[in-house]
Amino acid sequence: MTPYILLIGLGVHAIFEGLALGLSNEIEEVELYSIAILLHKGAAGMSLAISLAKAFPDNRRFVLIMLTLFAVFTPLGVFLGMMVPSDNDMAELVCASLAAGTFLYIACSEVIIEEFADSTHRVAKFLFFILGMAMISGLQFLDHGHGEHADEHDEIHLDHDEHTD
Ligand SMILES: [Zn+2]
Numbered sequence: 811m812t813p814y815i816l817l818i819g820l821g822v823h824a825i826f827e828g829l830a831l832g833l834s835n836e837i838e839e840v841e842l843y844s845i846a847i848l849l850h851k852g853a854a855g856m857s858l859a860i861s862l863a864k865a866f867p868d869n870r871r872f873v874l875i876m877l878t879l880f881a882v883f884t885p886l887g888v889f890l891g892m893m894v895p896s897d898n899d900m901a902e903l904v905c906a907s908l909a910a911g912t913f914l915y916i917a918c919s920e921v922i923i924e925e926f927a928d929s930t931h932r933v934a935k936f937l938f939f940i941l942g943m944a945m946i947s948g949l950q951f952l953d954h955g956h957g958e959h960a961d962e963h964d965e966i967h968l969d970h971d972e973h974t975d
Contacts, residue, residue: 812920813861817876819916820854824883826909831884832891833902843906846949847884850913853942855880857921 831843858880862873887905894901925935 813865816858821883823912825887826905828884828887829891830906832888
């Protein structure tokens with residue numbers, strides 16, 4: 811069942827992350843979503859491909875069709891997101907949250923459990939698991955610049971209030 815659960819779970823995830831990207835209307839948001847997607851899309855595609863190849867070793871054609879289908883989901887989501895009239899921050903947040911939730915669910919309930927149940931190369935797997943978490947966590951430092959910018963904006967706003975008092 812694992813390849814089907816992965817295909818459905820990662821497929822739903824891929825559509826929602828595409829929608830979140832397509833609904834973004836600020837260049838900084840588009841950059842962050844794009845970097846986040848580029849960082850994990852290869853790993854997600856590889857997990858799915860390995861799972862499918864293991865389950866259907868003699869049916870290369872079926873594996874290729876399923877992978878092509880998976881590859882279409884995110885661009886489709888981006889396209890649909892761009893069709894929606896702009897300034898829809900709530901829809902973007904909902905899609906980003908659903909993308910994050912489905913990915914965490916698939917990772918925790920399928921990929922991590924299955925990989926660590928097999929006791930070979932456990933230390934290497936754990937090190938790459940930590941490396942992957944560190945890479946994605948590092949993205950928040952890219953966003954930090956925008957955070958500082960917002961603080962500056964608040965300070966200017968406060969100065970302005972004091973001035974008017
Ligand atoms: Zn993704």
